[in-house]
Amino acid sequence: MAIHCLGRVLVAIFFVVIMIEPDPAVGLRKSDLLTINGHDPVSVPTTTLVGICESLVIVHGYPCIEYNVKTEDGFVLSMQRIPDGLVKGNGGNNKQPVLLQHGVLMDGMTWLLESPDQSLGFVLADNGYDVWIANSRGTRWSRGHASLDPANPAYWNWSWDEMVDYDLTANLDFVYSQTGQKVDYVGHSMGTLIALAAFSQGKLTDRIKSAALLCPVAYLSHMTTAIGELAARAFVGEITTWLGIAEFNPKGKAVADFLKTLCANPGVDCFDLIRSFTGKNCCLNESTVDLFLKYEPQSTATKNMVHLAQTVRDGIIMKYDYGNGAANIMRYGEIRPPIYNMSNIPHDLPLFLSYGGQDALADTRDVGLLLDALKFHDGDKLTVQFVKDYAHADFVLGVTAKNIVYDAIIAFFRRQ
Ligand SMILES: *[C@@H]1O[C@H](CO)[C@@H](O)[C@H](O)[C@H]1NC(C)=O
Ligand SMILES: *[C@@H]1O[C@H](CO)[C@@H](O)[C@H](O)[C@H]1NC(C)=O
Ligand SMILES: *[C@@H]1O[C@H](CO)[C@@H](O)[C@H](O)[C@H]1NC(C)=O
Secondary structure (H helix, E strand, O other), X not given: OOOOHHHHHHXXXXXXXXXXXXXXXXXXXXXXXXXXXXXXXXXXXXXXOOOHHHHHHXXXXXXXXXXXXXXXXXXXXXXXXXXXXXXXXXXXXXXXXXXXXXXXXXXXXXXXXXXXXXXXXXXXXXOOEEEEEEOOOOOOOOOEEOOXXXXXXXXXXXXXXXXXXXXXXHXXXXXXXXXXXXXXXXXXXHHHHHHHHHHHOOXXXXXXXXXXXXXXXXXXXXXXXXXXXXXXXHHHHOHHHHHOOOEEOOOOHHHXXXXXXXXXXXXXXXXXXXXXXXXXXXXXXXXXXXXXXXXXXXXXXXXXXXXXXXXXHHOOOEOOOOOOHHHHHHHHOOOOOOEOOHHHOOOOOOEEEEEEOOOOOOOHHHHHHXXXXXXXXXXXXXXXXXXXOOOOOHHHHEOOHHHHHHHHHHHHHHHO
């Protein structure tokens, strides 16, 4: 059973479905899907807007500072900083900064949903790190722009290429400018893709001390579940239709209708979707799943979804494909979009990769392709962790993740 990143999108979407019939313990049933039809997505309860620091960090007694970071292409991204743990002064005066980058359709809350002794954001703060949390363009707290409103389709004219070129750069530059130190990086799913893409171009490696990549997503070609394939095909096959909807809002009616169509296909199993998409998560806490439902999922650009689907189709990691030679030549000066070559990642950049045997999204065969591309990496600069029982969500929300994954990340950071 294999599917990957694009499935994550659907996972998030299906969490919304559950939200409509609020009984996460039961999982998704066919009857839930039927209720989407005619349901006014606007009436889905949304969280009161109080900010991430206020709603998830300060309540636990940790200090937290909100920042706005401007990208070169005009986006205003929110960032949270947890400069200290519960025990003050741990880590000395010159604390090591660490930047946490969430995946697609998620936001910075990803790192804070578990209890403080189980969530990576707090665990790092308590281990003496200066913790910085990124929120990608288009998500709830990062919808500002110098001149464009999210209601304007032009606001959504980007894919993960722009997250590589602008968001990641702006965030790392900002942390570097505030702390004067090279940054440790942690990414989950698409947060790994944008980092790997940047590193493969030799970018930002002067800002990074080391990088921990959870559920590394680069190659995406091993999608084998029926619904995942259909979704990916729909995205690349109906570009014009989809680009008419600039914002990909998992809480919106267009996305609900899209899913209904997919589920109507013969051979598509919409009965236990969470499990078939993320894999068999061993270690989720029901309370955390409830919190997840409360805060996520978040919007992204439809163009970003199309770009991810192109990666599935092509089995090659490239910039966004405008779909015809002339348009690509206009944009890139070449018929085909430029490739991100993972073998070009500087061989001495310290990397920690952690992936799960049950992860239906970051498929082990796709991780295998990435590891193959990294085979000339300096042996002592590449640490690989394989967690046999873990599926996709366990890495950020699992109750055992602290002992299994986070402690290993901290040990890796300290070795560099
Ligand atoms: C999107 O941006 C590209 C340049 O990156 C531009 O050529 C194109 O006209 C823009 N499209 C829209 C709909 O704004
Ligand atoms: C699950 O979360 C709740 C609420 O944070 C907590 O009280 C409980 O101890 C957690 N269970 C486990 C197994 O961590
Ligand atoms: C990527 O780079 C490696 C090493 O520089 C090279 O051998 C390989 O052919 C490149 N791959 C592609 C798809 O260009």
